[in-house]
Amino acid sequence: MIIALTATTQLGGIAWLIGRPFRQSLLVSLASYAVLSISAIWVAPAFGRTPLSCVPEKGGAHAGIIFCVTNRHYVTPELKSALNDIVDDLNTSFPGIQLGVLDASFPFLNDFPMLPHLSHNDGRKADLAFFYKDSDGRPLPGGTLRSPIGYFAYETGRSACPATRFDLHWDLNWLQRVWSKHELDIDRTSKLIEAATANPRIRKVFLEPHLQKRLDVNHPKVRFQGCYAARHDDHIHLQL
Incomplete structure (x- = not known):
């Protein structure tokens, strides 16, 4: 326990x-x-950590309530500033946009593991939720999730990795029918990645190759995380 x-x-x-x-x-x-x-x-x-907001607000980045309750919404001041800059950039195209943040880091101690992540142990990484549309094509507020925790609701596409039991790259095909059927908002999500890669503080962005192609993303900062890490077609990982 x-x-x-x-x-x-x-x-x-x-x-x-x-x-x-x-x-x-x-x-x-x-x-x-x-x-x-x-x-x-x-x-x-x-x-060296500061909490992200737990309250959705127009033109801001906020963590979901489950991540705030479990103390997984802490970042370094530099990353918080970068997230604010990204939201400011998005606001020029989408006024009042909200950016949903999933797992970031715990409040104390570098190198303290945050399961099931292989990183997220220094306040310099954060996972961002995709933007979605409803069944009628209307944009849903930022921070809207397809699964209760934001993870494991994968976008349709061929994985770059072979199926195996011994890594974190779980397919969970049996679970996909349970989640909501929100449609990925290509326009806002593409702009989010564009704003992240344009930010000089951000060094890496992880995204599955099939989503890189679907979102028309072509930037040296956008990378494939490898087959031994969790899939990244249910969220965007970025780090300083």
Whole structure:
């Protein structure tokens, strides 16, 4: 339990330990976790991290509530500034646009693992949600997700990797029928990648090859993440 809660929230294992000696251990653990998580907002800057907003707002980047609750919405000030610049760039074409952020990093300690990611351990990486349209072709607000956590809802396209059980490049074909049928918004998502690659702070953007072709992306910063990492046709990974 300690390992699982620490790997998913960083502070959950500590909160669980605090609650164990009490009769109402679950209640005490939840209260402890809330206190620790709120305190992290003010303590994290001492570790070079700052939280992203958890509230959707026009013309801004925000993390989904599940990522805020699990303390996975922290970035370095430099990355936060880069995300704000990207949103400002998008606003010129799409006034009032909202940018949804998925997993970023935990509030404390470099090289602290964030499962199931192979990176996201230094505040210098963040995953961005795609933009979608509804079944009538109307643009949905930024941060709208096809799956509850934003991951594993893959876009249709041929994977560049062979099927295997021993890596993170899961196909999960059986799960795809469960997710919403929102359509990828080619225009806004392409502009998002264009704004990210144009930003001098951003060094790499990971995206599956079939989506690079579909979105007409051709930039040296846009790369294939390899077959041993998670698929990147359900989100965009960028890093300083």
